[in-house]
Amino acid sequence: MSLKALDYESLNENVKNCQYAVRGELYLRASELQKEGKKIIFTNVGNPHALGQKPLTFPRQVVALCQAPFLLDDPNIGMIFPADAIARAKHYLSLTSGGLGAYSDSRGIPGVRKEVAEFIERRDGYPSDPELIFLTDGASKGVMQILNCVIRGQKDGILVPVPQYPLYSATISLLGGTLVPYYLEESENWGLDVNNLRQSVAQARSQGITVRAMVIINPGNPTGQCLSEANLREILRFCCDERLVLLGDEVYQQNIYQDERPFISSKKVLMDMGAPFSKEVQLISFHTVSKGYWGECGQRGGYFEMTNIPPRTVEEIYKVASIALSPNVSAQIFMGLMVSPPKPGDISYDQFVRESKGILESLRRRARMMTDGFNSCKNVVCNFTEGAMYSFPQIKLPSKAIEAAKQAGKVPDVFYCLKLLEATGISTVPGSGFGQKEGVFHLRTTILPAEEEMPEIMDSFKKFNDEFMSQYGDNFGYSRM
Ligand code: DCS
Numbered sequence: 001m002s003l004k005a006l007d008y009e010s011l012n013e014n015v016k017n018c019q020y021a022v023r024g025e026l027y028l029r030a031s032e033l034q035k036e037g038k039k040i041i042f043t044n045v046g047n048p049h050a051l052g053q054k055p056l057t058f059p060r061q062v063v064a065l066c067q068a069p070f071l072l073d074d075p076n077i078g079m080i081f082p083a084d085a086i087a088r089a090k091h092y093l094s095l096t097s098g099g100l101g102a103y104s105d106s107r108g109i110p111g112v113r114k115e116v117a118e119f120i121e122r123r124d125g126y127p128s129d130p131e132l133i134f135l136t137d138g139a140s141k142g143v144m145q146i147l148n149c150v151i152r153g154q155k156d157g158i159l160v161p162v163p164q165y166p167l168y169s170a171t172i173s174l175l176g177g178t179l180v181p182y183y184l185e186e187s188e189n190w191g192l193d194v195n196n197l198r199q200s201v202a203q204a205r206s207q208g209i210t211v212r213a214m215v216i217i218n219p220g221n222p223t224g225q226c227l228s229e230a231n232l233r234e235i236l237r238f239c240c241d242e243r244l245v246l247l248g249d250e251v252y253q254q255n256i257y258q259d260e261r262p263f264i265s266s267k268k269v270l271m272d273m274g275a276p277f278s279k280e281v282q283l284i285s286f287h288t289v290s291k292g293y294w295g296e297c298g299q300r301g302g303y304f305e306m307t308n309i310p311p312r313t314v315e316e317i318y319k320v321a322s323i324a325l326s327p328n329v330s331a332q333i334f335m336g337l338m339v340s341p342p343k344p345g346d347i348s349y350d351q352f353v354r355e356s357k358g359i360l361e362s363l364r365r366r367a368r369m370m371t372d373g374f375n376s377c378k379n380v381v382c383n384f385t386e387g388a389m390y391s392f393p394q395i396k397l398p399s400k401a402i403e404a405a406k407q408a409g410k411v412p413d414v415f416y417c418l419k420l421l422e423a424t425g426i427s428t429v430p431g432s433g434f435g436q437k438e439g440v441f442h443l444r445t446t447i448l449p450a451e452e453e454m455p456e457i458m459d460s461f462k463k464f465n466d467e468f469m470s471q472y473g474d475n476f477g478y479s480r481m
Contacts, residue, residue: 018173020166021433026417030427040425041457043445046221046389048295051448056294056355058085058348059337063330065089066100082347092333100333103326107318108135108303112336116303119339124268132306132314135327135335139251139288139302144171146247146284146304149317150213151177157209159200159244161192163392163434163442165221180204180211181435186394189383190223192216194234201242213245214238216266219252219387222434222444224367226261226387232269236281245282251302252388254292257364261386267307283307289334291389293359301331301338366447366454367391373458377465385447392431395441395465401472413441419468424460 003010027044034040042050049055062085064071069089071077077086093099095111107113113130120128136142150156151172157180160168172179182200184190201211216235218227227235239246248266256263267285271278289301306314341356342349367385374382374393382393397405397412405415413430420443421427431442449457 014174014176018170019433020170021429022166024429024433025414026421026427026429029418030421030425033421033425038425040421040427041449041453042427043449044427044429046291046446046448047297048389048448049297051446052450053295053359053448054355055296056352058082058342058352059294059296059334061085061348062088062092062337063333066092066333067330069093069099084342084346084348088337092336096329100329102329104329104332106322106324106326108133108327108332109329109336112332113303115336115340116305120265120267120305124265124271126268126271128267128305132309133303134306134317134321135332136302136304137300137327137331138290138297139249139286139304140167141300141327142284142286142302142304143167143247143249145317145320147171147175147177147213148320149313150245151175154178155208155210157204157211159197159211159214161215161217161220161223163222163431163436164215165217165249166433168215169435178204178209180209183437184220184223184225186383186437186440189386190220190225190392192227192231192235194238197235197238211242211244213247215247215249217249217252218266219255219263221252221388222390222392222429222431222442224383224385224388224390224392226256226258226263228261229264229269232264232266233273236266236270236273236277236283240277240281245284248283248285250285251288251291253287254294254360255363255389256387257367258384258386263387267305270307280308282309284309289331289338292338293356293363294334294338295359296334299331299334300328301335303335362451363389363447366449366451369451369454369458370445370447373454373461377462378469380465389446389448390444391447392434392442392444394431395443397441398469398472401468404472413443416441416468417443420461420464423464423467426457426461 022045030040061081065081066089095109096102113133116133117128117130154176157178158172159180159182162181162183169179180200182197184192204211246266250265253263266283270281270283285305287303289299290297342352370391371382371384374380379396380393382391385391395416402412405412408415411432413432417428417430428443428445436442
């Protein structure tokens with residue numbers, strides 16, 4: 001009997017081959033255990049509100065009023081909402097054509113795109129054109145739209161850091177392209193060596209792959225490193241030489257936990273480099289409302305900015321965006337608010353600053369607690385989380401553990417993470433879900449659990465790890481790689 005189109009055996013192979021570890025085996029097992037009544041600490045996803053982070057007050061007030069515009073007619077409204085929130089709600093409603101229930105332009109509301117452009121200009125000191133900014137349902141959708149334009153077939157390669165956030169590997173396999181890995185150096189604080197890039201490109205070319213684009217994640221996920229300006233220059237020069245479009249994933253630009261290397265955007269570095277680079281290199285930069293101190297993951301708001309992309313290509317991207325009609329309109333308002341938060345002198349300013357600083361300072365302390373906690377454990381080494389939301393310790397698994405994993409039919413780091421989950425309820429993602437060098441094992445956890453719970457979580461990790469290492473240990477000394 002012939003198969004029907006949606007019988008598993010006849011599905012699109014690209015769908016079956018695509019892997020997304022952040023919601024993979026570990027997450028499924030954690031969900032099962034939760035149903036059985038076990039307390040699970042979901043540190044597998046960078047989803048701050050799910051771990052108790054409170055939403056910022058001002059943006060929620062504005063969007064609440066946009067969702068319920070009849071409240072604006074209530075004579076008592078000024079007793080519940082501050083005047084600046086009321087004014088901003090009216091402003092955003094005036095930018096829509098029919099409020100939050102109406103589709104917007106497929107690129108997003110022009111007035112919000114203008115606010116994004118003004119934010120980029122303030123941040124980088126260079127002009128930004130709202131016509132080259134598209135609002136998207138989270139950064140993910142933007143990344144998918146752009147990769148869809150770049151990948152023509154199996155022979156098209158995309159340079160992706162390893163370890164990487166699996167949005168990239170999954171989308172490339174879904175679109176039937178080829179991932180060309182370049183390795184980040186763990187012993188160099190997950191630094192990016194341009195020589196590795198050259199090698200990766202040469203190797204891919206020798207296999208008949210046309211390398212077309214390069215992805216950078218800055219600050220890094222899962223690796224947490226912040227790229228230096230010098231490094232970004234090298235990358236941009238490399239992209240210029242190799243005629244690659246640079247996809248700059250900058251969703252963690254607010255999440256910086258060290259002072260030596262503040263965030264610097266790829267766009268600014270490119271413009272600072274001047275001609276010919278500033279006129280030649282094709283760059284797409286991504287941002288989101290899901291991260292930073294906003295953490296509004298469920299709202300699904302994002303944008304991308306295009307630099308040096310020809311108008312005819314912009315038209316094609318617009319056409320494809322139009323198939324999905326419109327990005328979420330409430331999320332577009334969150335984006336508008338993120339790029340133009342309350343200013344000094346506004347009624348809500350002090351509260352906004354208090355809330356956002358409180359979140360960022362706590363994240364910085366949590367980043368330190370996690371790194372120090374991991375580094376105090378046997379056979380575990382961890383680079384400091386300079387930025388983003390994750391800790392990515394290396395776990396030196398004893399050979400007996402690797403053997404036991406084999407017996408159980410598991411990848412060694414999956415085996416370790418499953419044992420950790422069963423023993424402690426801590427739900428992590430095995431390093432293999434992000435890619436890592438052969439024979440080296442990691443896990444990823446977010447730094448998002450509540451600060452007051454952190455000591456207990458790290459104690460319970462340490463206790464588990466001690467027991468694991470003594471159960472499977474072969475008493476070798478461990479030296480940092
Ligand atoms: N880029 C990177 C590097 C990310 O880490 C994420 C989300 C995204 C893009 C997409 O985010 P939005 O679509 O919400 O804008 N990070 C996932 C993660 O690793 N944990 O949680 C989600």
